[in-house]
Amino acid sequence: MSAAEGWTRRGAIAGVTASGAALWAASAANAAPAGIVRAPAGDFVGTREGGVHAFRGIRYGRAERFRAAVPVAQPGTRVAAQRFGPICPQKSESDEPRSEDCLFLNIWTAEPRAAAKKPVMLYIHGGAYSNGTVTDPQTHGHHLAARGDVVVVTVNHRLNAFGYLYLARLDPRFADSGNLGQLDLVLALQWVRDNIAAFGGDPNCVMVFGQSGGGAKIATMMAMPAAKGLFHRAATMSGQQVTASGPLNATARTRAYLRRLGVTETDLGPLLAMPTERLVDALDATDPVLGGGVYFGPVLDMKWLTRHPFWPDAHPQGLAVPMLLGNTHDETRAFLSPDSPKVRGLNWDNVADRIAPELRIDILPEWVVTQYREHFPDWTPTQVFYDATTCGRSWRGQVIEAEERARAGAPGWVYQLDFGSRTDPRRGAFHTMDIPLVFGTLDAQGSQTGTAADARTASAAIQESFVAFTRAGDPNHAGLPHWPRYDLATRGTMVFDTRSRVENDPRGWQRELFARVPYIQPGT
Structure with a gap:
């Protein structure tokens, strides 16, 4: 996912994130004190909410600016875990x-x-590498945990310049910079390995799943030796990182x-002393490669990441990890x-x-439109616009990752979400639509699934698949027709x-159409 997609995503799903004050109040409202969970990292006091034990705002690490984090543990110390911790500074409206x-990190469990x-389901949020948080009500884990068969963990980490500003070539003090956000996630997984048993989880059965940028972070971790053995299944939802x-x-x-x-590269001292707000304000610096806001993401630094995740093939480290790869039908x-200047007034003369x-990608757009009109003669310019941009831009990385795993004989399954918005049908099955369906948070602020029988049916199908996949490394269950491995x-x-x-x-014609030109991962 590109930086531009990360910024515009906020406008596309405006209102998804609750206001901070309301969200923090809600995290403790209508909750009764829960028993203490004694773990190696501390004695945690959470809340009990509708039969589920919730532990919010558990610190898993601490870090100095632009340096790798260190683990935090307080053995035998009582720790309040009843409110979300702060999110990473970012350009967002909440x-x-x-x-x-x-x-x-946050934990929901029915049986601590x-x-x-x-089995443990650990979620990594989207928002490219610059925005986002798991405090979004759509990603709360109470419904998944209430089923009683999984423990749900959600993780916040450093983003944008705080997590991915690459300073290593300019100053040896920051040898880990460029991949700090990834190393935060590794640290969180180590915390889970060492502590999750006390909360009822199996440290030997951990699935990481993430949407958009979260999926890309997972694809990247599958190529990071530091993450080896820390998770045993992986599911990416509209998020890929080929290079x-x-x-x-x-x-x-x-x-x-x-x-x-206004900082010189020969003296980074002011960068360390600068207020957080100034670092955030500068995120609108123009990207010298892509244009738009400057892109941040994992770096091939030859220390923590020594080769690309899925180029020239799927990284051998990840081949033994069963993988679920998904996209939505109408990502873009x-x-x-539909109300933006880019879409309003579309016709055959300007599409x-x-x-x-x-x-x-560098492809002749007039030729693309001609091919679409010949293949889909009944489609409107708007339909062509959305399908071409989805298939040529947002779907390509998933196809490549699935193909490379299939070539290597690695266990993988692919899904496509066709269930569309019930509150604004013009958006169809847009990017992020699968989040509330997987979490079961159909009634959460920002969800566009509705709560009718059709949404509950779609949610049950995908949720049961994710739970089955977490448990056994295979998404098949009794409620679905047989789901074969991708080949x-x-x-x-x-x-x-x-x-x-x-x-x-599905959409094989589009796959072959866009396979005529090379795919270049945004930001690389």
Whole structure:
């Protein structure tokens, strides 16, 4: 996911994140004190809410600016875990408390005792690498945990310049910079390995799942030796990372960011003393490669990341980890609003020009439009615009990752979400639509699923698949037709909708159309 997609995502799903004051009040409202969970990292006091034990704002690490975090443990010390911790500073409209000191995780469990040994689902949020938080009500884990068969963990970590500003080539003191956000996630997984049994979880059965940027972070961790063995399944929801940012492009972006701050690359002292707010303000520095706001993401630094995750093939480290890869049918209807100038007034005379910058690949847009009109003669310019930008831009990375795993014989399953917005049907199955369906948070602020029988049916199908996959490394369950592993011969794909079904090679024509040109991961 590109930086531009990360910024525009906020406008596409405006109102998803509750106001900070309301959210923090809600985290403790209507909650009774829970028993103490005694774990190696401390004695944690959470809340009991509708039969589920919730532990919010558990610190898993502490870090100095632009340096790797260190673990935090307080053995035998009583620790209040009843409110979310602050989120990473970022350019977002909500008034949630935020701080560079943001390394906190949250746990929901129905049975907090070591003997329970329930599978663990650990969620990593989206928002590219620059925005986002797991305090979003759609990602609260109470519904998943209330089922009684999994323990849910959600994690916040450092983002944007705080987590991914690459300074290593400019100053040896910051040898870990560029991948600090990734190392935060590794630290959180180590905390889970060492402590989750006390909350009823099985440290030997951990699935990481993440949407958008969260999925990309997971794909990256599958190529990081530091993360080896810390998770046993992986599910990516509209989030891929075929290649990481090259160190030269990452350095060029760092220089653009420093110029915006008025800091010279030969003296980074002012960068360490600068107020947090100034570092956030400078995130609007112009990206010297992509244009728009400066991009931040994992870097091929040859220390923590020594090769690309899925180029020239799937990293061997991740091949033994079963993987679930998914996308939504109408990804770009989230980034490109039907009411935006890019979409209003679309016609056959202007659609090629408007598609060109949104495809993010070097392909003749007039030819693309002609091919679409011949293949789908009944489609409107708007339908062509959204399908082409989704298939040429947002879906390509997932196809490549699934293909490379299939070539290597690695266990993998692919899904496509067709269940569309019930509150604004023009958006279809847009980017982020699968979040409330997986979490079961259909009634949460920001969800567009509705709460009718059709939404509950679609949610049950996808949620049961994620739980089955966490437990056994296979998403099949009694409520679905048989879901085959993805292979290059049939490309079997589960289509989640009001009636979920398997289709072989859905949108195969689009896949072949865009395979004519190379895919370049945004930001690399």
